[in-house]
Amino acid sequence: MTESVDKPFKRRRSHADERRNKRVNLAYNEREFQIIELAASRVHRAPSAYAASAALSVAAGAVSPLPMTDRELIRAFQDADVTLNRIGNNLNQIAAVLNSRGDVTAEHVAAVFDVVSRAAQALMQAGLDVARNQVER
Incomplete structure (x- = not known):
């Protein structure tokens, strides 16, 4: 099997030995989704994984959105x-x-x-x- 240079190898990220079984349904308009999709692609993540990571980072105080x-x-x-x-x-x-x-x-x-x-x-x-x-x- 050959890997594409454009797409890095993706693997599921482990979440501290605990499976994520709680879900949140997010809805975006087309423009908002394009923003999330672009940001996610820059770090080679799926939009849902990117949104989850960003939300957790803000909630935990690791990053702060603009006041x-x-x-x-x-x-x-x-x-x-x-x-x-x-x-x-x-x-x-x-x-x-x-x-x-x-x-x-x-x-x-x-x-x-x-x-x-x-x-x-x-x-x-x-x-x-x-x-x-x-x-x-």
Whole structure:
């Protein structure tokens, strides 16, 4: 029998002389499952074995997930990024209409671009500051 280079030899892991007979049924949406599946494949484990190991590590205090405040902060940055992208799309639509009528001047466009550009730079700087604080912890 030949082993594939892509797939390392898999064997059942022993669980401290005690068989695992308690089950928990986990349900994921497609995106969540893809995240679990990718993480599991990186350590050459099945998604269910990876999820069990991760849950036990967190429960035992061996690893700690991001505190809720950090997750909320990251989500706020993601929401702000989406909003900023929507603003940019709306400005493009407004500029297209105004340009077709000739009602807009270069100064108007430059002023709006400057405001949006400063907002994007401030958002980016805030994200970098948060990332630096995470590394320093």
